[in-house]
Amino acid sequence: MESCDFLIIGAGIAGASVAFELAPHGRVIVLEREAVPGHHSTGRSAAVLTQNYGNSIIRRLTLATRPFLEHPPDGFTEYPLTAPRQMLWIAREDQKAGLEATLGEAQRLVPTIRAVEPAEAYTLCSALRSGYAAYAILEPHALDLDVHAIHQGFLRGLRNRGGTVVTNAEVVRFQQTDASWEVHTPDQQYAAAVVVNAAGAWCDVIGQLAGARPVGLVPKRRTAFTCHGPAGVSPEELAAWPVIIDSDEEFYFKPESGGILASPADETPMEPCDVFPDDYDVAVAIDRIQKATTLSIAHINRRWAGLRSFVPDKTPVVGMDSECAGFFWLAGQGGYGIQTSSAMGRTAASLIVNQHLPQDLTDMGLTPEDLAPIRVQAERD
Numbered sequence: 584m585e586s587c588d589f590l591i592i593g594a595g596i597a598g599a600s601v602a603f604e605l606a607p608h609g610r611v612i613v614l615e616r617e618a619v620p621g622h623h624s625t626g627r628s629a630a631v632l633t634q635n636y637g638n639s640i641i642r643r644l645t646l647a648t649r650p651f652l653e654h655p656p657d658g659f660t661e662y663p664l665t666a667p668r669q670m671l672w673i674a675r676e677d678q679k680a681g682l683e684a685t686l687g688e689a690q691r692l693v694p695t696i697r698a699v700e701p702a703e704a705y706t707l708c709s710a711l712r713s714g715y716a717a718y719a720i721l722e723p724h725a726l727d728l729d730v731h732a733i734h735q736g737f738l739r740g741l742r743n744r745g746g747t748v749v750t751n752a753e754v755v756r757f758q759q760t761d762a763s764w765e766v767h768t769p770d771q772q773y774a775a776a777v778v779v780n781a782a783g784a785w786c787d788v789i790g791q792l793a794g795a796r797p798v799g800l801v802p803k804r805r806t807a808f809t810c811h812g813p814a815g816v817s818p819e820e821l822a823a824w825p826v827i828i829d830s831d832e833e834f835y836f837k838p839e840s841g842g843i844l845a846s847p848a849d850e851t852p853m854e855p856c857d858v859f860p861d862d863y864d865v866a867v868a869i870d871r872i873q874k875a876t877t878l879s880i881a882h883i884n885r886r887w888a889g890l891r892s893f894v895p896d897k898t899p900v901v902g903m904d905s906e907c908a909g910f911f912w913l914a915g916q917g918g919y920g921i922q923t924s925s926a927m928g929r930t931a932a933s934l935i936v937n938q939h940l941p942q943d944l945t946d947m948g949l950t951p952e953d954l955a956p957i958r959v960q961a962e963r964d
């Protein structure tokens with residue numbers, strides 16, 4: 584039996600960020616079922632940070648993460664974690680009123696977000712089809728993220744702080760004793776006072792193994808693919824295009840490594856699994872993008888899908904279980920787990936160690952109750 588203070592289940596971005604933050608406070612072990620951390624959602628994202636996305640709690644968690652990603656601590660990374668990227672929401676005439684209505688909320692937290700005339704939208708992305716967009720909103724200071732560098736930075740930082748990541752270690756059973764948890768993998772047993780459930784799409788599976796009430800997590804498949812950039816557009820011009828996103832999130836695309844990354848922004852509910860893309864979703868994205876732009880997508884270079892896991896209020900679940908002492912939830916990162924990673928890791932560690940939120944999040948008006956698991960847990964039968 585190996586003992587530690589904090590045992591974390593899952594080495595995606597959620598598990599890695601909380602492990603990094605907990606390591607100065609005690610011995611941390613992270614158990615990851617796969618051979619390589621990042622195999623699931625964390626390795627499959629679109630790698631964008633936008634402050635005009637999600638509900639007001641997500642927006643504050645994103646604001647509180649941005650400074651860390653732009654100015655990580657010494658030794659965290661050899662490479663920049665972010666790069667400038669604009670983001671442009673476009674609306675057809677029939678979507679215009681809906682997008683206009685979102686501007687006020689967007690500007691409340693980020694005053695630089697502004698409406699742009701369709702003519703300006705075309706100068707930002709020359710592939711937009713003339714007459715398609717009736718209204719647009721520009722976020723000038725969104726960011727591209729280097730997800731691999733962020734994830735590896737947390738994991739390397741954890742190891743430098745004395746923590747351990749064990750791969751090929753699927754948690755299959757829990758046993759609670761008076762003062763601690765015994766956690767079983769097929770090869771080893773671990774004991775810890777605190778278990779952190781950061782198992783992504785499997786958080787409710789892990790919760791139920793531990794005897795906790797489920798939080799109602801629904802994993803939803805999202806598809807993405809890459810293709811060549813358009814003929815006649817220079818690499819420099821393409822690289823400067825914003826992320827173009829439909830105002831009702833029916834598709835998005837952005838420049839990526841000299842080509843284009845695109846998605847139909849699908850949200851198909853699934854059981855937790857190693858998810859694969861469906862050709863139909865790729866075809867839907869191509870159809871929608873070709874209607875909105877002059878892009879002609881004839882060949883897909885790479886396609887993939889990942890799970891974005893939500894509880895009903897689309898707010899993450901971060902907090903100690905009210906019935907299972909020492910069982911801590913870090914779940915429901917949805918489509919925002921990378922751009923909220925630092926705030927989520929700091930919040931989880933602070934709640935575990937001090938029972939309160941980090942000061943920057945308190946100053947933004949967040950309370951532990953906003954994130955607490957009990958708000959979404961089902962009643963016992």
Ligand SMILES: Cc1cc2nc3c(=O)[nH]c(=O)nc-3n(C[C@H](O)[C@H](O)[C@H](O)COP(=O)(O)OP(=O)(O)OC[C@H]3O[C@@H](n4cnc5c(N)ncnc54)[C@H](O)[C@@H]3O)c2cc1C
Nearest residue numbers: 593595596597616623625629630631754783889920921922
């Ligand atoms: C197509 C797509 C685009 C996205 N774009 C963005 C974006 O632009 N910006 C952004 O911020 N977010 C984006 N996201 C969302 C983001 O990827 C997720 O919110 C985030 O990766 C979730 O991280 P996680 O650590 O919770 O889950 P995961 O990365 O899935 O990690 C959970 C880990 O737990 C492990 N595990 C599960 N069960 C067990 C067990 N029994 N024992 C041991 N280990 C276990 C799994 O193997 C897995 O590695 C996107 C997602 C998708 C799919």
